Amino acid sequence: MSKAVFFSLPAHGHVNPSLSLVEELVKRGEQVIYYTSPEFKHRVEQTGAQFRTYGKKLEPLSRELEGKHGNLIYISACFLQMCQIIIPEALTQLEADQPDYILYDSMALWGKIIAAKMNLPAVCSITTFVMGAGQLPNPQILFSLIKDIAHIGQFNDLSKQVAREFDIAPISLKEMFTNKADLNIVYTSAFFQPNSHLLKDGYKFIGPSIGARNDKDSLDFPENKPLIYISLGTIFNNNLEFYNECFKAFENTEYQVVLSVGKMINMAALKNVPANFIVRRHVPQLEVLQRASLFITHGGMNSVNEALFFDVPLIVIPMSADQPIVASRVKELGAGIYLEKRRANHRNLKRFSKLILADESYKNNSWIIGDSFRKSGGYRQGVDEIFAYKNLSL
Numbered sequence: 001m002s003k004a005v006f007f008s009l010p011a012h013g014h015v016n017p018s019l020s021l022v023e024e025l026v027k028r029g030e031q032v033i034y035y036t037s038p039e040f041k042h043r044v045e046q047t048g049a050q051f052r053t054y055g056k057k058l059e060p061l062s063r064e065l066e067g068k069h070g071n072l073i074y075i076s077a078c079f080l081q082m083c084q085i086i087i088p089e090a091l092t093q094l095e096a097d098q099p100d101y102i103l104y105d106s107m108a109l110w111g112k113i114i115a116a117k118m119n120l121p122a123v124c125s126i127t128t129f130v131m132g133a134g135q136l137p138n139p140q141i142l143f144s145l146i147k148d149i150a151h152i153g154q155f156n157d158l159s160k161q162v163a164r165e166f167d168i169a170p171i172s173l174k175e176m177f178t179n180k181a182d183l184n185i186v187y188t189s190a191f192f193q194p195n196s197h198l199l200k201d202g203y204k205f206i207g208p209s210i211g212a213r214n215d216k217d218s219l220d221f222p223e224n225k226p227l228i229y230i231s232l233g234t235i236f237n238n239n240l241e242f243y244n245e246c247f248k249a250f251e252n253t254e255y256q257v258v259l260s261v262g263k264m265i266n267m268a269a270l271k272n273v274p275a276n277f278i279v280r281r282h283v284p285q286l287e288v289l290q291r292a293s294l295f296i297t298h299g300g301m302n303s304v305n306e307a308l309f310f311d312v313p314l315i316v317i318p319m320s321a322d323q324p325i326v327a328s329r330v331k332e333l334g335a336g337i338y339l340e341k342r343r344a345n346h347r348n349l350k351r352f353s354k355l356i357l358a359d360e361s362y363k364n365n366s367w368i369i370g371d372s373f374r375k376s377g378g379y380r381q382g383v384d385e386i387f388a389y390k391n392l393s394l
Helices: 012-027 038-046 056-065 072-097 109-117 139-147 149-166 240-250 285-289 301-309 323-332 346-358 360-374 378-393
Strands: 003-007 031-036 050-053 101-105 122-126 183-186 203-205 227-231 256-260 277-280 294-297 314-316 336-338
Touching: 003 012, 003 072, 003 109, 012 031, 012 038, 012 101, 012 122, 012 301, 012 378, 031 038, 031 072, 038 050, 056 072, 072 109, 072 149, 101 109, 101 378, 109 122, 109 149, 183 378, 203 378, 227 285, 240 256, 240 346, 285 301, 294 301, 294 346, 301 314, 301 323, 301 360, 314 323, 314 346, 323 336, 336 346
Parallel strands: 003 031, 003 101, 031 050, 101 122, 122 183, 183 203, 227 256, 227 294, 256 277, 294 314, 314 336
Antiparallel strands: none
């Protein structure tokens, strides 16, 4: 048995894909300490791993990041500040823990630095596409960088501070999003990854990490109606205007619609909900996707992976971050439609939904991607790769 420490980025789209992998590590005899925020404590402990919090010192930074998800340079500066807070305390804790290897989320730069400082084997957990794999920068992301250029001075100053504090080379903006290790576990397939043929050794594509979830909610839907599932994820879901457009698009239609609105919306503001809608703060997403004919989504990588795993075509309405890249790939492979958020009105929602549901090519192309996911091995293959790397490194 070996001891591993996992440094996560405390966000649903980064934590969720890793949990089945962690649970499988524990089942195979590994002891895992998992760093994240208290929000995920129960779910981490359900895997059999030991939960460990990053601590209250991060709370002011977490509040600062709220609503800033499109400001990539500012976010990167905040991640450098997180390094300054997390690394000294974690190094002290790990001196007592004496782990054998480190796993870290690709956005959790502090995990990479800690592994290097302790001279430990490291595994990078990549919940997005591998960035920089020969693809041209997405125009929407380029615009975000230009809009946020005022923070580049702050980023450069913090990069130099972190370099001095931990005796490392200054970190470039590009490196913030490409924190690769000797072994990199990628939760998609080589087929779905843009330009995967350009990537060097060390990237293992295992497909989505689909495991059992202990969702308490369950839904009953009519079996004889096409089901449209709508969700904007956990961050961008406070969008009353969009939900009202959905009501207009699909009221008095033959579709059963499941709408997940998250915890931020005022439910009382959702008025005149059509009879063919099921509206909940949270739904068992995997259960719904197995019944869905179409998924209307913000394009978070985890959500898109899960939909395509079950061969569900998509309308992707990207909001921020890497979502435009995901939407572009879905469109390129013919598994759905890229709909800009400024055009996401009831007319277009209805028109494109009808188009996808009437054209079998979208379903067929979704199946092709889903088949590539299912053949990639999932979290069990991920653990096989970690064990092979560990046996060579320890």
